[in-house]
Amino acid sequence: MTTPSEQHGPSAADGTDIVVPDFCENLLEPGLGTAASSRIDLASDADEDVFADLVDAVLVSDPGTEVLEVAVDGVVVGATSRSFIRRTFAWPPDPRSVGDADRSELAGDAGEFQHLRYTCPEPGCGRVTYRVRHDARRPPLCPDHSGTAMSLRV
Numbered sequence: 481m482t483t484p485s486e487q488h489g490p491s492a493a494d495g496t497d498i499v500v501p502d503f504c505e506n507l508l509e510p511g512l513g514t515a516a517s518s519r520i521d522l523a524s525d526a527d528e529d530v531f532a533d534l535v536d537a538v539l540v541s542d543p544g545t546e547v548l549e550v551a552v553d554g555v556v557v558g559a560t561s562r563s564f565i566r567r568t569f570a571w572p573p574d575p576r577s578v579g580d581a582d583r584s585e586l587a588g589d590a591g592e593f594q595h596l597r598y599t600c601p602e603p604g605c606g607r608v609t610y611r612v613r614h615d616a617r618r619p620p621l622c623p624d625h626s627g628t629a630m631s632l633r634v
């Protein structure tokens with residue numbers, strides 16, 4: 481058994497080491513800065529499938545999104561990007577190699593996975609946070625407006 485304290489990952493603003501959960505490691509782009517206006521906010525009990533589904537849903541629903549900041553329980557652990565996901569997982573698939581049947585199957589999968597989109601109520605703030613589950617008691621807070629709860633958009 482190794483202890484997380486032996487690993488040297490990214491450091492938080494206050495200098496403490498950030499422990500990147502194992503399920504995040506394959507989906508984070510190494511060395512990518514976290515200065516993105518869009519954030520994926522995962523719970524610490526999520527797994528790689530949940531993370532992958534959420535990234536997938538966000539990249540499909542928001543074609544303009546290139547870089548996603550990734551947080552676990554509100555703490556930023558890294559970032560990922562559309563180009564990194566495409567390079568690493570060959571996603572989205574080459575349209576020429578996907579038949580009509582496969583395409584409809586993909587659409588069905590996307591429809592079953594519901595992701596939540598939160599925006600900041602402050603005028604002009606472009607921050608967006610994505611989650612898998614809604615928790616009314618703990619809404620995501622805007623990274624730029626500390627203490628401002630973000631609103632769920634449907």
Ligand SMILES: [Zn+2]
Binds near residue numbers: 622623
């Ligand atoms: Zn804001």
